[in-house]
Amino acid sequence: MPQFEHMLEFESWAARHRPVLESHLAQLAAAPVFGLRQRHCLQQSTRPAVGQAALAALLVEQNASGGKRLRGILPMAIVSACGGSAAAALDLAVAIELAHNGTLVHDDVQDNDGLRRGQPTLWAIFGIAQAINAGDALMVAPIGLLLRSTAIDPAVVNEIAALLAEALVETVRGQVADIGLRQAPEVTLDLLTGIHLAKTAPLFGVCLQGSALVLGLPAAAQAQAQLAASSLGLAFQVRDDLLDVAGNKGRGNAGADLREGKVTVPALFASQVAPANEFLALRNDLARAASPMTLDDATVAHWVQWIVDHGGVRRAQLWLAELLIAAEVAGFAAFGPEGGQVIAALCRRLARLDG
Secondary structure, X not given: OOOOOOXXXXXXXXXXXXXXXXXXXXXXXXXXXXXOOOOOXXXXXXXXXXXXXXXXXXXXXXXXXXXXXXXXXXXXXXXHXXXXXXXXXHHHHHHHXXXXXXXXXXXXXXXXXXXXXXXXXXXXXXXXXXXHHHXXXXXXXXXXXXXXXXXXXXXXXXXXXXHHHHHHHHHHHHHHXXXXXXXXXXXXXXXXXXXXXXXXXXXXXXXXXXXXXXXXXXXXXXXXXXXXXXXXXXXXXXXXXXXXXXXXXXXXXXXXXXXXXXXXXXXXXXXXXXOHHHHHHHHHHHHHHHOOOOOOHHHHHHHHHHHHHOOHHHHHHHHHHHHHHHXXXXXXXXXXXXXXXXXXXXXXXXXXXXX
């Protein structure tokens, strides 16, 4: 039966489903190539499968880095609340969470981030080349895991696997555009919004559309699930930019994005009211930060304060609130009061800027 619990906080949903998710992720990370078939090794030979132990060490380390597991918990909680198959939801959740971690490994390499969640990143421990290998495995293997799922209805499993593959390509497209943004002659809010949508909304789309498919919901509900995912994905990025201003991203002090030469949503909002020459000066400093040069602490602190003084934080907070309302409305339209309560709980959690 559906479990409807008024105003249950997302932390409660997480506490209910995370232990199962963590256990399954740990087992898969330690298993030879996630338990998938090794078609091209000499299975009858006494030779060891080359690279197997090294790859397992990489995957175990990345899995141990933790994280909130939002993308895994979300489908488990929604499907559970709607009375669907827990086993099918777990297979979906594991695939999404593994793929998401693969994108994070690559993202850390590309951004030269030595810390994530306050802990050394995979490349900082094992080197760039091996981190790329781990990221590749984490992004590809989940598609095979989905296709081999015995819990997900065969009528929809191919569609879910295709959704994940498409979402990963879209995420890569967003990352390509994000890296190119640092050399763009002009950066607008529309341009940055498009990049943010491409980077973050696709995997949320697999979470929500995949949940709708597992539950056997009609096309109209799936469309609403996609709308909720788009709003959630963009909200997640706006929130991430706000956390950077506050220094709550687990990557050191405030302004980590500025140190990497990134234009953020609060900075663009500030630029709309600040003198044009000041925003040009910020872009010049960001260009220096994106080169082998770095910005000193005083310069970063100056621009963080500039963003605050020109209303960038406040306007970004208002936009975040609008996006979360849109996600909540679409979530209830997609999943009804049972599943909608989960998305509403996540929105309340994302509205809090405390990491």
